[in-house]
Amino acid sequence: AQAALNTLDGKAPLVIAHRGASGYLPEHTLGGYELAVKMGADYIEPDLQLTKDGQLVAMHDTSLLRTTNVADLYAKRNGGYNVSEFTLAEIKTLTVKPTGGLAATSYQGFTPSSADPYRVPTFQEVIDLAKSQSALTGRQIGLYPEAKQADPLMEDLILSTLVANGYKGSDKVFIQSFSADTVKSIHAKQQALGVDFQLVVLGSANAINNLGLANIAQYADGVGVSITSSGMGQSFIEAAHANQLKVHGYTFSKFDDTAKDQYLQWYGYGIDGVFSNYTDKALAARTEF
Numbered sequence: 001a002q003a004a005l006n007t008l009d010g011k012a013p014l015v016i017a018h019r020g021a022s023g024y025l026p027e028h029t030l031g032g033y034e035l036a037v038k039m040g041a042d043y044i045e046p047d048l049q050l051t052k053d054g055q056l057v058a059m060h061d062t063s064l065l066r067t068t069n070v071a072d073l074y075a076k077r078n079g080g081y082n083v084s085e086f087t088l089a090e091i092k093t094l095t096v097k098p099t100g101g102l103a104a105t106s107y108q109g110f111t112p113s114s115a116d117p118y119r120v121p122t123f124q125e126v127i128d129l130a131k132s133q134s135a136l137t138g139r140q141i142g143l144y145p146e147a148k149q150a151d152p153l154m155e156d157l158i159l160s161t162l163v164a165n166g167y168k169g170s171d172k173v174f175i176q177s178f179s180a181d182t183v184k185s186i187h188a189k190q191q192a193l194g195v196d197f198q199l200v201v202l203g204s205a206n207a208i209n210n211l212g213l214a215n216i217a218q219y220a221d222g223v224g225v226s227i228t229s230s231g232m233g234q235s236f237i238e239a240a241h242a243n244q245l246k247v248h249g250y251t252f253s254k255f256d257d258t259a260k261d262q263y264l265q266w267y268g269y270g271i272d273g274v275f276s277n278y279t280d281k282a283l284a285a286r287t288e289f
């Protein structure tokens, strides 16, 4: 790296594999996460939903419909296909399908180590992958779980699962939510547990400014901000840094020739991390920066 690093800690911006290597392989799958690690991601990002029997699974939507073949196998429950209406055992019978313009469940030169890489993984299975890949690569693969529901049970399970797996605040872990109240609640709960994972409040620049950067800094370590939101840019990042808050931008999803310029622009602004669907492109630009 040759350009000045204007990140809060002066280190290179983090490359967070948004939903896995989701530009290449089905999102929120062990195959997709492993490819992101192979590409060099610093963190893998599982969004989390709760099953009917209270298990955390990696999935963006509240519904199973968009990303799985649930409609082929099951009737609707209470009029829909929500994760919360299906047990983990049922969800484990589903296959995650390519979405968002993806054509296939393969990537040239990559063989997933899991025999069944395109099922809906539990949070524990994502952690197991991060741990095994950390051992294999000799670098800690970070975890960036998102509480998709403002649900005390979800807060408790995220924390207890991390603690049961031996994670501490000094490890590469960020917990994120669009709900500031959820982040506040996790902050209080983890203090009681004696752990201090880094916490991130998500939102548009306006939503974050309405909450107040100084206020957020009382209970969080950073903000995750939409890079297309009005008011997000270098000044916003500098204001957040003045409040000791890191800024991670979502979502870097360009694949065309302008992708590199987009990364370089935001790295130049001093962004502390990027949620990217294309880990390899984010890293290539970081190397060039």
Ligand code: G3P
Binding pocket: 018, 047, 060, 146, 176, 202, 224, 250, 251, 275
């Ligand atoms: O968590 C950051 C980013 O992933 C937020 O957007 O909808 O992809 O979870 P979403």
Ligand code: CA
Binding pocket: 045, 046, 047, 146
């Ligand atoms: Ca997310």
